[in-house]
Amino acid sequence: xxxxxxxxxxxxxxxxxxxxxxxxxxxxxxxxxxxxxxxxxxxxxxxxxxxxxxxxxxxxxxxxxxxxxxxxxxxxxxxxxxxxxxxxxxxxxxxxxxxxxxxxxxxxxxxxxxxxxxxxxxxxxxxxxxxxxxxxxxxxxxxxxxxxxxxxxxxxxxxxxxxxxxxxxxxxxxxxxxxxxxxxxxxxx
Amino acid sequence: xxxxxxxxxxxxxxxxxxxxxxxxxxxxxxxx
Numbered sequence: 001x002x003x004x005x006x007x008x009x010x011x012x013x014x015x016x017x018x019x020x021x022x023x024x025x026x027x028x029x030x031x032x033x034x035x036x037x038x039x040x041x042x043x044x045x046x047x048x049x050x051x052x053x054x055x056x057x058x059x060x061x062x063x064x065x066x067x068x069x070x071x072x073x074x075x076x077x078x079x080x081x082x083x084x085x086x087x088x089x090x091x092x093x094x095x096x097x098x099x100x101x102x103x104x105x106x107x108x109x110x111x112x113x114x115x116x117x118x119x120x121x122x123x124x125x126x127x128x129x130x131x132x133x134x135x136x137x138x139x140x141x142x143x144x145x146x147x148x149x150x151x152x153x154x155x156x157x158x159x160x161x162x163x164x165x166x167x168x169x170x171x172x173x174x175x176x177x178x179x180x181x182x183x184x185x186x187x188x189x
Numbered sequence: 190x191x192x193x194x195x196x197x198x199x200x201x202x203x204x205x206x207x208x209x210x211x212x213x214x215x216x217x218x219x220x221x
Contacts, residue, residue, distance in 0.1 A: 025192050032196055036203060043211060052219040128220035144218045 056131040056141035062114055064135035072114055077101045085109045091133045092116040094162035096153060102171040103145060109170070110142040121157030124170060132157055145172040 022030075047053040067073050071088040075097050078086050083106055090097045091113060103109055113122055113133050120133040127143040145151065153168035 029196065032200060036200065040207060047215060051215065053214065056220055128214060128217040141220050143220060
């Protein structure tokens with residue numbers, strides 16, 4: 001506080017602010033809550049910065065009315081290297097294309113998804129892959145599939161009367177050599 | 190005494206529930 005402001009204060013006033021009395025145990029409760037909040041924020045920061053656990057975001061943009069000339073003109077799964085796949089997928093009311101992919105256990109799959117019409121959702125159950133799909137936007141998310149099984153992909157953004165029927169599947173096979181994996185990736189329509 | 194027990198219970202429950210969700214998320218790996 002400047003000298004001018006201090007000299008303008010009325011007699012008897014002090015510059016230490018209002019005298020707020022906080023009851024002893026109320027103060028302890030507040031400190032406990034503050035410490036836990038600090039612990040949680042620190043844990044989230046470590047996970048985001050050190051371990052790369054982040055919210056999926058926008059990867060790029062496309063014209064939803066004309067996907068020709070983009071990888072979404074021929075959606076499907078591509079193997080980048082053994083155990084490392086990318087999937088270009090489109091969403092529209094009320095289906096994903098492709099709606100079923102198959103990979104061997106231990107694979108990492110990166111999904112690039114866009115919508116042809118309205119806003120949809122993309123959630124692979126039991127994984128962290130969880131994003132919105134907007135027309136005009138490419139959403140990117142990835143998941144590693146360590147355990148064999150069938151992982152359902154669900155639309156979790158209400159998109160009309162058929163919303164509840166909009167789903168896909170990731171089929172994870174037991175080994176890299178299983179021929180069923182290649183068969184399941186064939187177009188099924 | 191009752192307040193101390195309540196604070197301890199509050200801490201244990203909050204930390205247990207929060208870190209349960211946290212480690213579940215970590216176990217599923219990166220999504221980017």
